[in-house]
Amino acid sequence: MKPTTDPVLTAREMRGAEERLMAGGATARTLMEIAGREAADWVWRAAAGRSVTVLCGPGNNGGDGFVIARVLQERGLPVEVIAPLDTGAQAAGEARAAYAGPIVESADNAVLVDCLFGTGLSRPLGGDLTGLLRDLAQRHAYRIAVDLPSGVESDAGRMLDEDLPDYHLTIALGAWKRSHWLMPAAARMGERRLVDLGIGEVAGAARLSTTPQVSPPPASAHKYSRGLLAVVGGAMPGAAMLAARAAMRAGAGYVKLLADYKSPMTPDELVVDDSALEESLSDERIDAVAIGPGLGRDAAARGRLLTALARADRLVLDADALMLLRPGDIEDGQEVLLTPHGGELDALCQAFGVEASDRIERALAVHRLAGCAILAKGPDNVLIDQDGQITLFPPAPSWLSTAGTGDVLSGIAASRMATGKNAGDAAEEAVWLHTLAARMTPAPFCSGDLIRYIPIAYEHFL
């Protein structure tokens, strides 16, 4: 497993981490003081001398808010606090008592700091509090959420209420929470900053992906040593062609399209092999196989999938292959990466009898039952690698929401696998290459445009 030095915690894991800090001598109050002071630094910078409203809730998130208000006031910033609920938690009560400034019913300042609820939010806010938040959001041009925007459930990226405000900055306390990187919640948070409380590594936790490093081919490289990828085509060769064209630019030395397909648009460098699939896949030099884009969903397509699974040990399954995959198809010892989008993850869950509703739990269950790595792709990518390590990613550009970009992603991942990377590392590198290529491609783009920017993204990670 990778070290989780950039852990992404559930609310429960966060409480465990807090308990470990407290067993080491910290108290809820000292942690609140550190968290509040560090968060106040970010608010101070963002406020740049402008007046601030701090909205404080009943728990420790509210306590953080009272520390922030006190620190900003000590620095001479005009501050008002709104505290619509009684303060319950002991440490928060002490922080409230230490704040000597004004507590008001409503306010019109430049900056709103939302400390209403953090990881302890257990149910929807309800009408009065959502009304208050919406009203305050309208009155404040710049909005900061402390730990989480109020109304965001900490673990699954869910919004517990509708029409809650967007924020310009979200300051995570102690560690990232899963919802910082999961949609729809992540889309509302603006810039994200992390305050360190000394939590360190957390065993078994999810991690936030860090920028990968790819290498140029060694001096002795030749086309086969760099990796031979076979992309299996099917009923609709366009999608497999996109995956193959992406793969040609993502590191593999040799890409073959196994399809009965001839077109004047086929790139000169792409070898198209229309022999029987058993025969094409018997080439011992093949390092990885990609199958699914444009495969079709009929019996012939299922036959091609079973042939690929019977002949290859290292595969990326995408698109139609995910609709056709059944329990028992992947054997022990095979290294397989599944790259489902939302609908394909639903189909996999149905095929494997998974009933969980949380997207990470669904992907984890498919990983366990199918015995492979899985990249649940979308605006918020979730990777479960072959060892069960969960990795989350910074959000992908929304311009990727166009036909064929998924085929491009699976082509990149398969190319990385052909170079010798394991399924998890290949998927992680593919997400970064895909995301950066999307940032660089002039938008609005189509997936063919995106492919041209993969080498430019690649150079960035060399």
Ligand SMILES: NC(=O)C1=CN([C@@H]2O[C@H](COP(=O)(O)OP(=O)(O)OC[C@H]3O[C@@H](n4cnc5c(N)ncnc54)[C@H](O)[C@@H]3O)[C@@H](O)[C@H]2O)[C@@H](O)CC1
């Ligand atoms: N875990 C840690 O190590 C640290 C946590 N800190 C702060 O503590 C927060 C978590 O504190 P809490 O567990 O007190 O949680 P919150 O401050 O998020 O709020 C929990 C309180 O709100 C009530 N509540 C929950 N949902 C409600 C609803 N819909 N309407 C009305 N009341 C509701 C609960 O009964 C409880 O009293 C974190 O988000 C962070 O801001 C920091 O103080 C520093 C250290």
Ligand SMILES: [K+]
């Ligand atoms: K908050």
